Each structure stands twice: as structure tokens, then as C-alpha cells.
Amino acid sequence: MSPARDVVDVLVVGAGVAGLACAWDLLAAGTDTLVVEAGDGVGGRMRSDLVEGFVVDRGFQVFNTSYPQVRRRLSLRRLGLRPFTPGVLVHSSSGRLRFGDPTRRPGTLPELLSGRLAGPRDLLALGALSARDVLAPPRRLTSAADTTTRTALARAGFSDAFVERFFRPFLSGVFLEDELETSSRVFHLVWRSMLRGTLCLPGGGIGAVPRALAGALPPGTVHLETPVRQLTDDGAVTADGRELAARAVVVATGPGPLATLLPGVGVPAYRVVTTYFHVAPRSPLGEPTLLVDTRRRFLNTCVLSDVVRGYAPPGHALVATSVLGSDAEGREREVRGALAEAYGTATDAWDLLAVRTVPDALPAMAPPQALNRRTRVAPGRFVCGDHRATGSVQGAMASGARAAREVLADLRSRPRGTTGQGASSPRSRS
Structure with missing residues (x-):
């Protein structure tokens, strides 16, 4: 890291997709931004x-x-x-069942109508649910009363047998919990995204996604193997004692480093x-x-x-x-x-x-689930990541984008020579 980069407008700690998206927007707005990452590559969990x-x-x-x-x-x-096949195979006591999307693979319709996986009641409920989630404005889904996914499926008219045969095993892999306790708002948004997109x-490899994000940033923006030890009034100090002065700091790390750098900020399980x-x-x-x-x-x-x-x-x-x-x-x-x-x-x-x-x-995304929380947690201090939105690439990037907007608003409200904590000014560039 050259001495000229020791003083920046914004320091982003963490080069996962949230931090990279945040840096992308800040740089596009003309803000001098530096990203530091403790690991030897970008991506965080997406490696x-x-x-x-x-x-x-x-x-x-x-x-x-x-x-x-x-x-x-x-x-x-x-x-x-x-692409993956649009649909899943379900291993059950009665053999392997195929749950396909007949709108993309018409050949899967006979299997769907055979009754082995779902009866007429469940097929009607599935059609109604899917049509609503695909066609309704996202705002309607995000503003609906929030319950657990299990409750939402019951209210949508699905039988317990179909929920146990399909939704519970499938969504366990999506939400990484097997009790269908995830927010119904999150479920509807995820179901919508699956129907409208392609998996x-x-x-x-999945690591190509953050590499592409990082590749779109100016050379020298991201510095790897640069762990941050603590935040200061003027910015941050790295593990080797280097001081990085910044007018604002965005913490875009996982829950462990976040708890160390900003111990007062709560994160979900x-x-x-x-x-x-x-x-x-x-x-x-x-x-x-x-x-x-x-x-x-x-x-x-x-x-x-x-x-x-x-x-x-x-x-x-x-x-x-x-x-x-x-x-x-x-x-x-x-x-x-x-x-x-x-x-x-x-x-x-x-x-x-x-x-x-x-x-x-x-x-964990239990109801009521806030779908895009504010990122400013203190003057000049911001936090972004999927834990402040939804647990997905979309949620992480959306949180990073929101952090960038709130940082820009914060910087515009303060004199150029002040840090986020209102302490001493950053050192001049040499």
C-alpha cells in the first residue's frame, strides 16, 4: 500500500460481495475509496x-x-x-419424484399431474401462490404481514403431506433450517426470484462472481491480507500497526470480525x-x-x-x-x-x-424480518452485509448499495476536513 493511499474518503473493511458492491457505488460517485481484506482473495463466503x-x-x-x-x-x-434443471428431484419412500416447472419444461407436466407428488388441491394452491409471487409488485410482498414460512404455506392451502414431501426438504437447503421458521416475506421473495430467474x-466456480465485482474496480482499490485490528477516531489500524485515515468506515465483514470492530452492533444468529x-x-x-x-x-x-x-x-x-x-x-x-x-x-x-x-x-431470518435495515450505526461508521437485508447475494449487494448511499449523504453533511467521529482531521497526503 503506497503512502498516498493512507488517507481516503471511505475505508471499506471486507471484500465480500457487500463490501465490493459498496465500493463500486462509492467510486462511481467519485469518492476516494479503499477496500481492505484480511484473506488472500475476495469473496468472503463466496470463494x-x-x-x-x-x-x-x-x-x-x-x-x-x-x-x-x-x-x-x-x-x-x-x-x-x-444452468441447473428447473426443478428438483425428491427422494422419498415411494421412490424418486420429479418436481419440474412445466412452464419451462412441458415434458414434466405428466409427472406433476400424476398425483405421486401433489394432489389437485396442492397443485391449485401451487399455481395460485406462484402466480401471485411472480406477478405482484415486490412492495406488496415485502409489506405483507410477516409469519413463518410454515404458517404462510398452510394459509395458502397446501396440505401437510405436500409440505412435508416437497417444501420442507427443499426449503431446508435454501434457508439452512428444517422447521420452516424463516420469515414468510423472505420466502415469497425467494420463491419469486426462483420463478423469474435461472439457478x-x-x-x-462461485468465486467468479466476487472476482468479477473486484475486477470492475480501479487497480489498487482492493488490498488483500490486510486485516484490521481496530477502528479509531481517524479510521482504522491494521494488524501490523499501520494507520489508515478515512472520513468514513464501512464494516462489511462476517459476524466474528464485526463483533470485534463494532461490539455494540448486534447481528442475528x-x-x-x-x-x-x-x-x-x-x-x-x-x-x-x-x-x-x-x-x-x-x-x-x-x-x-x-x-x-x-x-x-x-x-x-x-x-x-x-x-x-x-x-x-x-x-x-x-x-x-x-x-x-x-x-x-x-x-x-x-x-x-x-x-x-x-x-x-x-x-437466521425469523419473522418479523427487516428486509433492508439502515447501515449507519454511528457518525462515520457503517455496517453492511446480508445480515442487514436478506440472506442472499441480492441481499448482500443491496445492503452494500444502501451503505454507499448513506455514506455519501453523511459525507455531504460534514466539512471535508473532519472524520466521522468528529476528532482530529486525517493526515494530509504526501
């Missing part, structure tokens, strides 16, 4: 590693093309997106998820489709190399399976047994390539 020739994301993640913030900031074509994976990556000699499925389990022994599983061929070297298949909670001794063997049943094939010879536990995978 991809190369392990023995396989692409291993930090947990199973998907990319939704319908998010407004995504479409505003990224070239979808350049990400090399590969995909970038050709280079976070969901923990563990993903097992197995290597098989061939795909046990042969299609880019998500598979869920009515017994909820796992959240979901899919053959990543069926979605993006480059996730695995030639002659191999990469299977990702997620479960709630942390990795525990003996749990992988139980998961392997459930996969053998779900995929209908022996899994004893599958190699365990990697295990990724994400302790802060998703914020």
Missing part, C-alpha cells in the same frame, strides 16, 4: 478453491440470474453460466452448514438437477460436474452434499449411506475429496 484439479466452492452455492443487483453489476455472459453455476465433496468414477445421476431427501438426512445433493463439466477432471464426477451443522465424527459415513440410497448406486468406492464447514453460512 472457490482448486483441489487436486477439482473446483471446490466454500460450501454448496448457486447463482440466481433474476437478482436486480446482479443484473445491474455483472455481465452474465462473461461468467460462463451453466446456475459460473464456469469458474447464523446457520452452520457442512458440505461433503465426493469423487465418483462416473456421474450417479447424469443430469444437472438438485436432489433432496424427504427424510432430511441431508439438505441437498447434486453432481456438480453435471452442471459444469470443468468442476471435475475428465473421467471423474464431483458430488456435493450439504448437511446442517458442523462436521462430526462418523457423519460422513452416514451421509454416504444416504447417498447410496438416494442415487441408487454403491458409494463405498467414492473418495472424500474435501469437507467445507461454513459457520456463518446464512443469517
